[in-house]
Structures are given as structure tokens and as C-alpha cells.
Amino acid sequence: MEPTSSAPGQLQSVTRALSVLGCFRNGEDLGVSEIARRLDLPVSTTHRLLAALVEAGFLDKVDVSSRYRLGTALAEYGQIAYRQHRIHLAEPHLEELAAITGAKASVATRHGNDAVLLGTSSWREADGHELQGLRLPLHASALGKVLLAWAQAGEGELARLPYDSGTARSISGPAELGAELARTRERGYAFNDEELVSGFRTIGVPIGDEPGQVRFALGLRGPVELMIDERVPFFVDLAKVTARKIADVLR
Structure with missing residues (x-):
């Protein structure tokens, strides 16, 4: 030995x-x-x-x-993982959603204290020129809020999250985040109102609907001028339809 x-x-x-x-x-x-x-x-x-x-x-x-x-x-390993997790099968649905709305569509999962983008639609003018990172803080992103809300994260878990990133509009602590997650579950979607990048909003919906079993979230991100309040319900409905299509191919 x-x-x-x-x-x-x-x-x-x-x-x-x-x-x-x-x-x-x-x-x-x-x-x-x-x-x-x-x-x-x-x-x-x-x-x-x-x-x-x-x-x-x-x-x-x-x-x-x-x-x-x-x-x-x-890059080689990334392509293998991309195929193994079937993310490539979600791409046509992300592109279709982005083409209809003019926003950028993304799929994410959770890793530690971040939501990690696994796939996005092609760049378009609505994205702006400031690139969004691949790892987004859970408390300040619509995708992260979805992954926390449908995982039914408890008070202890929320207390351990870092709250030092985002903008002045982002959630500042576990009590505020807990209340936001409850609202997210009640209305069926998460909302990031310039909390991660000034001038941009994101809608997030779960891919799947079984509490505690949601591994992926769908996000729709665009500038405030595109994601106006009046359009949010329409965009949410479209995102939920797309999320159901993606859930079918990721099974």
C-alpha cells in the first residue's frame, strides 16, 4: 500500500x-x-x-x-458538461423568447451563494454594452431569488448569505430577503429592479414547479425602457410558457 x-x-x-x-x-x-x-x-x-x-x-x-x-x-470539459446537462436543448427556446421580447433569456442553476448562468440567448442590443457575469449573487438577482424561493430556503441559510454586492437598491439582509422570497412564491415569479446593474431589470421564473425540486431558473433581462411595468405581466406569461418547454427537454 x-x-x-x-x-x-x-x-x-x-x-x-x-x-x-x-x-x-x-x-x-x-x-x-x-x-x-x-x-x-x-x-x-x-x-x-x-x-x-x-x-x-x-x-x-x-x-x-x-x-x-x-x-x-x-472549453472541452465545458462543452461536455453543456451536453450532458442537456442545456443545448434549451437554446432554441431561449432564442425564441428573446426574439419575441427583445430581452436576453438565460437559464441558471445554483452553486454555493451564486446563481450560475448555464446558457443564454445571443447578444442583442437590449443587453447593453456592459456584460453580465456568469455568476450572480442570489440575493440581488431574479434568478437567485427563484432558486432560493422554490428551494424553500430557511432563515439560517438566508442569514449565512453575503449581502455586500449589488446596487443601492439590492436587498440588504436576511429578513428583507425572506419577505421578498415569500412574495416571489405568491406571485409566481421573481423580479430584480436595478438591484444588480443600474438601468436593467430581470424577471425570473422556476423551470418546474415542485417545491424543493427546482434546480433551474429562467431569466429575462432588459433595460428599464424595455421592461416597463405595463409589459411585465406579458413577459412573465411568455417566460412561464418557455420555462415549461425547457423543463420538458431538461428531464
Whole structure:
């Protein structure tokens, strides 16, 4: 049997390597010193981790600037996961909804304290020029509110969420969020009114309707000028029809 004395050190290396990958979630090119500073690691340790990730194809080194970016191996794994989770089957429905409404349609699931976008419709003028990230805080996004509301998140879970992101309009604590989730369940959809990005609103609806079993949410995002109050009920109805279609293909 192989000795196990090095197992804790090996586990630490894996954890650190995953933390390095996590630094690239915003799509930035990063240098060694910047990553080391973010993770509070020695530069030498960071350099070794980066070299191992480059060798595995998880990162690419940009020779001209000596900076790093996500590698093609992750694109390969991402495509595999995309197919395995059948998200590609939702794309035609997202595009149809976006074409009818002029807004951007997205599917998300929960990971930790964030809603993670798994698929979106093509870019269109209604999106504006400020890109929305792939990870959205649960408390400040319509998609996150849906995933919390239909998971029937308890007070303890809401108390553990961070509330330090969003705009001045976003929810500031667990009591306020709990009340908002109750309203969300009662009306059948979530609403983000400039809480994540100023000038943009998002409607969120569950994909599926069984309490505690909803894994995916559908969002419809557009500028305030498009998502006016009078159009919200119509957009909600369209989103719910699309959500039922997507639920059928994701089963």
C-alpha cells in the first residue's frame, strides 16, 4: 500500500490549484503577482501551480505579456458538461423568447451563494454594452431569488448569505430577503429592479414547479425602457410558457 503521509499536502495543492482557477471567473488575463496577492500565496508557489495548470491545458500563458488566461481544456470539459446537462436543448427556446421580447433569456442553476448562468440567448442590443457575469449573487438577482424561493430556503441559510454586492437598491439582509422570497412564491415569479446593474431589470421564473425540486431558473433581462411595468405581466406569461418547454427537454 502507498504511504499516505503526503496526502494532506497533496490535497492542499489541489485546493490551491482550484483557487487559482477561480481567479479567472471574470474572464480576465492575470499575472503571477496579481494571483499570488489575491490568494495570499508566495509568488514561487503560485508560479508552480500556474505551470502545472498550463501543462494540463487548464490555463494558457500569453507569451507577449507573461499573463495567463483560461485554457482550451476547460472549453472541452465545458462543452461536455453543456451536453450532458442537456442545456443545448434549451437554446432554441431561449432564442425564441428573446426574439419575441427583445430581452436576453438565460437559464441558471445554483452553486454555493451564486446563481450560475448555464446558457443564454445571443447578444442583442437590449443587453447593453456592459456584460453580465456568469455568476450572480442570489440575493440581488431574479434568478437567485427563484432558486432560493422554490428551494424553500430557511432563515439560517438566508442569514449565512453575503449581502455586500449589488446596487443601492439590492436587498440588504436576511429578513428583507425572506419577505421578498415569500412574495416571489405568491406571485409566481421573481423580479430584480436595478438591484444588480443600474438601468436593467430581470424577471425570473422556476423551470418546474415542485417545491424543493427546482434546480433551474429562467431569466429575462432588459433595460428599464424595455421592461416597463405595463409589459411585465406579458413577459412573465411568455417566460412561464418557455420555462415549461425547457423543463420538458431538461428531464
